[in-house]
Amino acid sequence: MQPLDRVRKMIDYFRLIAINIIALGLILVVIEGLTSYSLLLYDIVTMSPLADRKHTKYDPDLGWVNVPNIYIANMYGANTFLRINSQGFRNNQDFDIVVPKGKLRIICSGDSFTLGYGVDNDHAWCELLKSFDRQLETVNIGQGGYGVDQAYLWYKRDGSKFQHQIQLLAFITEDFLRMPSDTFHGYAKPVIKVQNDALLIKNVPVPPRTYDLSWLTENVENLRPWRTLQFLNRALRKVGAIRDASQSTESVTGDTREHTKKVIRKIFDDLKHHNEKKFSRLVLVFFPLKEEVTSEGPREWIEFIEAESKDQGIILIDLFDDFQSLPHKEVVKMFREDRHFTERGNEFVASLLYEKLSNHPELSKVFSLNRHN
Numbered sequence: 001m002q003p004l005d006r007v008r009k010m011i012d013y014f015r016l017i018a019i020n021i022i023a024l025g026l027i028l029v030v031i032e033g034l035t036s037y038s039l040l041l042y043d044i045v046t047m048s049p050l051a052d053r054k055h056t057k058y059d060p061d062l063g064w065v066n067v068p069n070i071y072i073a074n075m076y077g078a079n080t081f082l083r084i085n086s087q088g089f090r091n092n093q094d095f096d097i098v099v100p101k102g103k104l105r106i107i108c109s110g111d112s113f114t115l116g117y118g119v120d121n122d123h124a125w126c127e128l129l130k131s132f133d134r135q136l137e138t139v140n141i142g143q144g145g146y147g148v149d150q151a152y153l154w155y156k157r158d159g160s161k162f163q164h165q166i167q168l169l170a171f172i173t174e175d176f177l178r179m180p181s182d183t184f185h186g187y188a189k190p191v192i193k194v195q196n197d198a199l200l201i202k203n204v205p206v207p208p209r210t211y212d213l214s215w216l217t218e219n220v221e222n223l224r225p226w227r228t229l230q231f232l233n234r235a236l237r238k239v240g241a242i243r244d245a246s247q248s249t250e251s252v253t254g255d256t257r258e259h260t261k262k263v264i265r266k267i268f269d270d271l272k273h274h275n276e277k278k279f280s281r282l283v284l285v286f287f288p289l290k291e292e293v294t295s296e297g298p299r300e301w302i303e304f305i306e307a308e309s310k311d312q313g314i315i316l317i318d319l320f321d322d323f324q325s326l327p328h329k330e331v332v333k334m335f336r337e338d339r340h341f342t343e344r345g346n347e348f349v350a351s352l353l354y355e356k357l358s359n360h361p362e363l364s365k366v367f368s369l370n371r372h373n
Helices: 003-046 125-132 148-157 214-223 227-238 254-277 300-312 320-324 328-333 343-358 364-371
Strands: 056-059 063-066 070-072 082-084 104-110 136-142 166-171 191-195 198-202 281-286 315-318
Touching: 104 125, 104 148, 125 136, 125 343, 136 148, 148 166, 148 191, 148 254, 166 254, 191 254, 198 254, 254 281, 254 300, 281 300, 300 315, 315 343, 343 364
Parallel strands: 104 136, 104 166, 166 281, 281 315
Antiparallel strands: 056 063, 070 082, 191 198
């Protein structure tokens, strides 16, 4: 065999090897792609939509509110119902603007812990307060995903029109961390700033696109890793159809943290004076999460609230010590896997709140005077 023929044969041999390597690589790429898209499809099909989406609708002022007159028999499981009255509150009945004679009305403001996520209407702590005192009438205006900002805005717009003697503004630590962002889980929301020593509401009317495209909003994170869909994702973010999760982080640092504290001061001050004009008392309520009770994590936000409530003369009920005093096995029974209160947790909170409210030196007169009227 001539040298040239040997060279040609070697070239053909290496070409065959290269072709096979390329073919194998293409097969692996196809398999990888099919596997990736299969996993994507699985994630999308098996992903449960936000439970709150079942009973909420878009609202230009608040982002989302309850759908009036809705009843879902198995909202959180078998026979765990959710009912929204005609006024948009999680109550089994409607309310008159005027407090009925002989009643003491409490408005419960807050997030999903106040709404009673995971339990039926009758076992939410706000409703359970009535079981300790027949004179109580409680209005539940808690809403899933709300920060202190949205709870404040909903109370001012809809809740405050109803006469009441006490407003409970309940919150968890995360409710403060939600405030700087203009989204929550991709859904657009208002943002409150302090400008010229006054509260300024921004991002209103709240863009409806994230609510109109709720399927896409909730699946952005599933779609993000696939490069063939990144162009679409990027284009949709450019026109504002969906939000980038990196823009809605729930971490608060530096200047943002300090500004959030300024906003909170103003909100508390406004709520205090608003209640006083209505002959009502504002009461702040802090709910600890299981991980906060069972660990030695930072307590920056509740320490700030403690100092602020003292400076402004606002009643604060902090349930941290009450939860922490329980045996660990009892603490575990108070919380669901999704971190919300179980029925037992709601009952524990309701009993603590009633005891602390009715025995508080600044509120005991409200309870006793009402009994004699």
